Amino acid sequence: MLRRELITVRNTLTSDDVREAAASLARRALELPELARARTVAAYVSVGSEPGTLTLLDALRARGVRVLLPALLPDNDLDWGAYAGEGSLARVQHGGGMALFEPTGARLGPGAVTQADVVLLPGLAVDAHGMRLGRGGGSYDRVLSRLEHAGAHPALVVLLYDAEVVDRVPAEAHDRPVHAVVTPSAVRRFGRG
Template sequence: MQRTKSQVRTEILASRRTLTAERHDAEAAALARHLSASILDGQTVCAYVPVGSEPGSVEMLDALLLRGAAVLLPIAREDPGGAPLPLRWARYRPGGLVAAPFGLREPPPPWSPAERLAEAAVVLVPALAVDRHGVRLGRGAGFYDRTLPLADPAARLVAVVRDEELVDRLPSEPHDVRMTHALTPRAGLLALGAGAGE
């Protein structure tokens, strides 16, 4: 019997809690190296600031800047009723992050509208897991579900995960936006789904 999204989330979050700081930092450094090698000078990259045991690091954002990329970070807010709004975006500048809702860090205003996502050639998406067909498992808040349909159809949608979080199959729903790639510490950037042969 296939596990539910909730069951998979619980397992992965429990596994991430056992990760040592040394292992996390080594994996984050590997992710930064792989990512830098796959970004072209001048590209716009929508990224995120990892929190807790999420894969990645602020140094990964700095590495993108060194490659000449314009880096945009998400601004997560809810409407007055508590429903997630599409993510807005702001330019990343080293040393300029401030505390934000949900325990996140973000750039201060000014913020761009959600539609700015369409400028990105690469969108790095936080994930708990992704399968080889491109189905991504997030934390279930819904911010990315409401935002990713605004991406350029030619953009690379990249789920950033640990190697063991790239799995054969995850439960999916009709509204899920498929990832085109996964980025893992050992394997680097991998095409998913129809592009898996690239």
């Protein structure tokens, strides 16, 4: 029910709202020390009314950061490819009407995410304990599990709108907290560990 409510609110945003939030998110995210030090960042391309990511992706690339973007596999796992600018993306239609922008270059395998210094995660909300509510497909749960099994410890950061930082989201035993959430007006940090 919470997912539906959050998506409904996002769907009321205008393209101007999304564009303005994306610019503020990029400015705020680029101030993160984790991103300033990062050599490789695993990210995603926002779609629809999601908080915009392209401005941030281009700024990271301009800094010389290697940006990895996901490609959805048939089993909902994620493969990865390098971002080489907006022209290196293709709109890919997936089952259930979901269309995503994915990298067109060589696939690096699901394990490529373990090379990231920072992983930017999509989400619908984050709570006061750093628990992230995703869309429910499980793709990023697999990413977080893969990182844990590989002994990789990148900074986990979620990009959201201000109203999507909430008191509590439903969490299951396998869920892991993120380290920070960036909104257009603030950065909120949670414990690393």
